[in-house]
Amino acid sequence: MTGQTTIAPSQDVRSDVDSLRRVWALAGLQRGKGLRGKVLRGILYRFFQSLSLGLAFGAMIWVVIDLAAGQVLDWARIGQVCAIVAVSLIGQTVFSYLSAMNAWLASFELASDLRLAILDHLRRLPMGFHLARHKGDTVTVLTSDMQMLESFLSDALPRIAQAFGLPVIVLGYLAWRDWPVALAALVSIALGLPLFAWTSRRLALLGIRRQDTQAEAGARMIEYVQGMAVIRAFNRLAKGEESFRAALADFRDISVRMVMQLTLPLVLFGAVVSLGVPLVMLAAGARNLDGAIDTGTLVTALVLVFSLYSPLLALISVMELTRMADASLTRIDRIMTAQSPPLPVSPKEPQGFAVRFENAGFSYVAGKPVLTDMSFAVPERTMTAVVGPSGSGKSTVLNLLARFWDVDEGRITIGGVDIREMSEERLNSLITVVFQDVFLFTGTVFDNIAFARPGATQAEVEDAAKAACAHDFIMLLPQGYQTRIDEGGGNLSGGERQRISIARAILKGAPIVLLDEATAAIDPTNERAVQQALTSLVAAKTLIVVAHKLGTIRAADQILVVGEGRIAESGSHDALMAAGGRYSNLWNARARSESWRIEGHSSNLATRAH
Numbered sequence: 001m002t003g004q005t006t007i008a009p010s011q012d013v014r015s016d017v018d019s020l021r022r023v024w025a026l027a028g029l030q031r032g033k034g035l036r037g038k039v040l041r042g043i044l045y046r047f048f049q050s051l052s053l054g055l056a057f058g059a060m061i062w063v064v065i066d067l068a069a070g071q072v073l074d075w076a077r078i079g080q081v082c083a084i085v086a087v088s089l090i091g092q093t094v095f096s097y098l099s100a101m102n103a104w105l106a107s108f109e110l111a112s113d114l115r116l117a118i119l120d121h122l123r124r125l126p127m128g129f130h131l132a133r134h135k136g137d138t139v140t141v142l143t144s145d146m147q148m149l150e151s152f153l154s155d156a157l158p159r160i161a162q163a164f165g166l167p168v169i170v171l172g173y174l175a176w177r178d179w180p181v182a183l184a185a186l187v188s189i190a191l192g193l194p195l196f197a198w199t200s201r202r203l204a205l206l207g208i209r210r211q212d213t214q215a216e217a218g219a220r221m222i223e224y225v226q227g228m229a230v231i232r233a234f235n236r237l238a239k240g241e242e243s244f245r246a247a248l249a250d251f252r253d254i255s256v257r258m259v260m261q262l263t264l265p266l267v268l269f270g271a272v273v274s275l276g277v278p279l280v281m282l283a284a285g286a287r288n289l290d291g292a293i294d295t296g297t298l299v300t301a302l303v304l305v306f307s308l309y310s311p312l313l314a315l316i317s318v319m320e321l322t323r324m325a326d327a328s329l330t331r332i333d334r335i336m337t338a339q340s341p342p343l344p345v346s347p348k349e350p351q352g353f354a355v356r357f358e359n360a361g362f363s364y365v366a367g368k369p370v371l372t373d374m375s376f377a378v379p380e381r382t383m384t385a386v387v388g389p390s391g392s393g394k395s396t397v398l399n400l401l402a403r404f405w406d407v408d409e410g411r412i413t414i415g416g417v418d419i420r421e422m423s424e425e426r427l428n429s430l431i432t433v434v435f436q437d438v439f440l441f442t443g444t445v446f447d448n449i450a451f452a453r454p455g456a457t458q459a460e461v462e463d464a465a466k467a468a469c470a471h472d473f474i475m476l477l478p479q480g481y482q483t484r485i486d487e488g489g490g491n492l493s494g495g496e497r498q499r500i501s502i503a504r505a506i507l508k509g510a511p512i513v514l515l516d517e518a519t520a521a522i523d524p525t526n527e528r529a530v531q532q533a534l535t536s537l538v539a540a541k542t543l544i545v546v547a548h549k550l551g552t553i554r555a556a557d558q559i560l561v562v563g564e565g566r567i568a569e570s571g572s573h574d575a576l577m578a579a580g581g582r583y584s585n586l587w588n589a590r591a592r593s594e595s596w597r598i599e600g601h602s603s604n605l606a607t608r609a610h
């Protein structure tokens with residue numbers, strides 16, 4: 001994959017004013033925190049800092065004018081000038097401190113609030129949104145994009161105000177002394193502005209591409225590190241590196257393009273603005289020769305003109321920060337503007353825990369329906385096994401019931417209420433999902449189990465672990481329940497990870513359990529323990545299990561055979577076997593493969609024994 005695929009459309013590009021508006025809106029998100037006030041004060045104090053610098057300039061100019069008028073310096077004047085310069089220095093220091101305090105605090109608070117808001121929004125988005133994005137891209141939004149925004153608020157925004165402070169005073173002063181000279185000073189700024197705007201827009205467009213390719217490179221590297229075991233197992237180190245090298249090359253290309261395309265206009269902008277120096281000299285000289293301005297004003301204009309343009313030229317470096325922050329803002333907005341499923345205005349309360357699918361239709365990709373007309377009922381406190389060929393949509397049934405996705409047609413009810421009409425919290429409290437791929441967090445065994453119920457006591461966690469047949473092996477770990485689990489549970493076996501996830505589900509105590517049974521074969525002892533753990537989990541619960549093991553299927557009150565996007569057959573094991581349809585074919589095939597596996601396993605042992 002190359003960066004080309006992630007290049008943003010041009011409508012992502014905002015004008016500078018629109019970006020500022022967006023930052024302003026974000027700063028107003030957390031009412032009562034006064035973030036907008038802090039942002040404004042950060043800018044205002046930096047402006048005052050610049051004005052304080054102007055004060056020192058003013059004192060110098062005062063002396064220059066006096067000298068030009070033929071006056072002689074005396075101690076009183078030297079004292080006055082020193083006092084003004086001292087006030088200017090104190091002003092610069094105080095305002096610099098106040099500006100930094102306000103701007104930094106505002107940027108850190110805003111970034112931390114925004115990170116939480118993004119995480120909260122991510123949690124609400126349908127799973128389809130997450131699957132369509134690289135994890136690395138989302139991580140980049142939460143890390144480097146947020147840092148860009150922080151730097152913009154703490155550094156770039158106040159620097160913009162600083163860049164304008166001194167020039168405003170100088171222009172005002174020149175206009176007061178002689179407006180044609182001030183006008184001459186403005187000409188180069190006016191000529192430079194369109195160039196600045198064009199470069200800024202160009203930088204915005206390339207900036208978003210650059211950050212997208214950077215995120216792409218980040219995603220590839222994360223994938224490389226996560227897939228290290230597979231890469232090594234297949235001895236494809238070079239191949240694994242290839243994709244992130246390609247992403248890095250894309251990133252380098254876009255960075256080089258940025259330099260190539262933007263260096264010239266930026267240098268030109270500097271040259272055009274600096275043209276103001278000779279222009280002002282020309283205008284002031286001509287006005288002096290005409291007798292329109294005195295020597296004092298001429299000298300002042302010649303001295304001041306240098307202090308007029310250098311702060312404006314400093315805007316060039318601020319521009320890069322600004323446009324990069326804008327690109328980050330666009331990437332943040334791609335998440336924040338994604339629609340989460342609508343929440344019910346007046347949530348309904350289910351009457352019981354029976355589950356019904358009523359003519360449910362669903363497709364992950366438009367035009368490729370997975371479920372077309374799925375109807376079935378699961379009575380409360382019963383066990384239903386969902387079986388069918390690979391890819392027939394069994395896991396999809398669980399995904400829809402947990403509302404990871406919403407049905408396109410028909411409806412799903414729990415206790416007679418459409419799950420879309422329940423509050424998110426209520427639905428989550430009703431359902432426990434035990435996934436095939438167990439996810440354990442970095443933390444202790446205790447934390448991982450207690451995750452299901454914050455505030456759970458040691459005794460409650462242990463009871464859940466005992467019911468899940470996990471207590472004994474946990475006690476054999478170096479620090480028992482306080483043993484740290486490595487990232488993803490790397491220091492535990494597959495069966496142990498599964499039992500911890502079952503303990504977590506038992507502790508949650510939800511009345512409906514959705515279980516995607518592991519397809520992978522685990523050793524018989526572990527399998528028995530996992531089966532026993534599941535039995536504890538589902539006691540007196542409504543259980544829907546995507547079943548692969550014959551023992552589980554047989555134990556079910558009802559078996560649903562999925563085929564062609566609907567329920568092809570349903571009933572008890574005996575009834576379905578007697579009917580001699582799909583189910584009996586499926587059962588016989590699976591029974592053959594299981595006995596083959598067992599035979600294969602024992603013959604392996606026999607070979608080893610010899």
Ligand SMILES: Nc1ncnc2c1ncn2[C@@H]1O[C@H](COP(=O)(O)OP(=O)(O)OP(=O)(O)O)[C@@H](O)[C@H]1O
Pocket residue numbers: 131364365370388389390391392393394395396397
């Ligand atoms: N996130 C997704 N995006 C697009 N298509 C998907 C997605 N998840 C599943 N599918 C497709 O939907 C169909 C049903 O998938 P599902 O995982 O429900 O099947 P399954 O019966 O559980 O399969 P298995 O027994 O192999 O796990 C498959 O064709 C699969 O390729």
